[in-house]
Amino acid sequence: MEEFLRKHLTFLTSFWNKIHPSHLPSNCSLGFFDPEAVSLQPDLDSNPELPDISLVSVLYDFTARGMDELSVQRGDKLSIIKEDGEYVLARRLSGELAMGYVPANYVAKIDRETASSNWYFSGITRNEAQLLLVSPPNCHGSFLIRDSESSPGEYSLSVRNHTKINHFRICKGPSGSLCIQQGHTFPSLEELLTFYMVNWKVIQSPLLQPCIRKRTPEKDEWERPRSEFMLRRKLGEGYFGEVWEGVWKNTLPVAIKVMKQADMRAEDFTKEIQNLKSLKHDKLIKLYAVCSMGEPLYIVTELMRKGNLQSYLSSAEGKELRTVCLIDITCQVADGMTYLEEQHVVHRDLAARNILVGNNLICKIADFGLARILKDDVYSTRGDTKIPVKWTAPEAANYRTYSSKSDVWSYGILLYEVFTYGQCPYEGMTNQETIQQITQGYRLPRPVTCSPNIYCTMLECWSVNPEDRPSFLDLREKLYSIYRRLQHSLS
DSSP, X not given: OHHHHHHHOGGGHHHHHHHOGGGSOTTOOOXXXXXXXXXXXXXXXXXTTOOOOEEEEEOSOBOOSSTTBOOBOTTOEEEEEEEETTEEEEEEOSSSOOEEEEEGGGEEEEOHHHHTOTTEETTOOHHHHHHHHHSTTOOTTEEEEEEOSSSTTOEEEEEEETTEEEEEEEEEOTTXXXXXXXXXXXXXXXXXXXXXXXXXXXXXXXXXXXXXXXXXXXXXXXXXXXXXXEEEEEEEEETTEEEEEEEETTTEEEEEEXXXXXXXXXXXXXXXXXXXXXXXXXXXXXXEEEEOSSSSEEEEEOOOTTOBHHHHHTSHXXXXXXHHHHHHHHHHHHHHHHHHHHTTOOOSOOSGGGEEEXXXXXXXEOSTTGGGGBOGGGGOOSSSOSSGGGGSOHHHHHHOOOOHHHHHHHHHHHHHHHHTTXXXXXXXXXHHHHHHXXXXXXXXXXXXXXXXXXXXXXXXXXXXXGGGSOOHHHHHHHHHHHHHHHHHHHO
16 A cells, blocks of 8 residues: 555655655655654645645544544545545645545535535534524524535535424536426525525525524533444333433443434423433432434433333332332432422423332432423324323413423322322323313322322322422422331331
8 A cells, every 4th residue: 555655646755754764765864854743734835736626525524544544523624635446635624734535435525605605504414503593693584504414415405484494405416506496406506595585485484694603512521422332222212212221332331312303392402401411319310421413312321220110010020019119119209309399490201101210129210301302292182192191280281381380290190100000090091081081170099009198199289270289399208208107117
């Protein structure tokens, strides 16, 4: 390889002599080169007229594996000096001046028009475009053009229409013409945008002003590359995506929640992830890491070996639990919910399926706050779809009014699940029938294994007026008192 490069890329002779001085004649001096330096900058400075075959944008991160390769990051701008099979010899145009080989399929050609336009955002994903467009000072009518993720070399137009982000594929024809719709082709992106600014009703999205750029926030210690995690075994699937058992850096067992960006409200994602990072309590599932750059999104947490509480209670081991153990479970959940209540965080989907069980019957709350990320229509009460209407307080189901008091209602349903060993509430009823029955005053009956004082607590949780429901602090104290009395009687 070295001899080939020496023969065909003679302009790199000084570079190779620097790396392999053994090829130099014994009386040859290294001249101005620092023997310890590894940058290509001296070569670039001494050859300022290197030809620019084309301007390209980097599609994927690439780490150099040798001195002849160039490390690049997605979004970098490069000038192609030479095409060589599956690789291109490229010169970096920003940051530290350097050149080297990069895989040809890691770059896509761009033209001078896009490089100098304030509406062109190179190297950003669909989700990153959404986050930019919904962030202040951008507003209704803000737009940008980005590289297509699915079709390298083509583009996508992203437009903010009030609170919704619309994405349009910009196809490129054989002659280089561009179009969003058949019959409307344009020689350049500038002319395409000019047409749709005037005729915005064709795509039902007004193009009022280019998206305003902002500095990309620095990655914090929670953000980790997806390559550090390996998915091993699918544990389940729910409203928030798939849950997998995995391993972090080939050593630490973890649970990985895999979420699709298409099912999320982008403007809420960042806020809720920050909530997850800031909340710390012994009865909340511990967050380890987040992979939010690109798709799919990973939320990485500690692994609870016995799975979710609903499945555990209905298992052979769960059905053997005595009443004192069941009350212990409810106390642990009340403890974690008291902390969330104090932090003014609303869970929105408190249920046995979102309580995870570990060894020694340790229980922890999961998925707190993630319901805000989902699109509004996921929580519709129409039809008998798989939504948590049967766990949701009437004011939340009917009017989207969520609060700690609506979580208290859900906690009452969770009590019912625990004392029926995982039985589904309102079994046999559709979501619509459930809402109608609750509105008419119907309440779930007392489970056989449930004492009258605990059932009385359930009924308090299901008070029509949210203000009449107890706080989680009250619930925790009441249930701990019942637990201590029962423990004392058994001893």
